[in-house]
Amino acid sequence: MTSLIVFWWFGITILDLLAAIYCIAVEREELRLIPYALVYRLVFVLVIDVTKAMATVEEFLGITMDWGKLQRTGLQAPK
Numbered sequence: 001m002t003s004l005i006v007f008w009w010f011g012i013t014i015l016d017l018l019a020a021i022y023c024i025a026v027e028r029e030e031l032r033l034i035p036y037a038l039v040y041r042l043v044f045v046l047v048i049d050v051t052k053a054m055a056t057v058e059e060f061l062g063i064t065m066d067w068g069k070l071q072r073t074g075l076q077a078p079k
Contacts, residue, residue, distance in 0.1 A: 013041045 020037035024030070058065070 013038065016041050
């Protein structure tokens with residue numbers, strides 16, 4: 001079954017390229033944008049998948065998360 005994963009990935013990549021071609025044709029954009037669909041599949045999707053996996057592990061470990069909100073100080077009093 002694992003030998004078929006290459007074909008699955010290739011099929012999804014072709015689908016990404018076809019979707020990019022369709023969107024570019026509808027919006028009348030430049031054709032030079034099409035290869036970015038391949039970059040999306042090779043880089044961005046991998047980064048997002050790794051990020052999701054790390055977030056899942058951190059959630060199971062109970063690590064608290066925050067947005068790192070900056071406490072503001074200033075001369076004016078809040079209204």
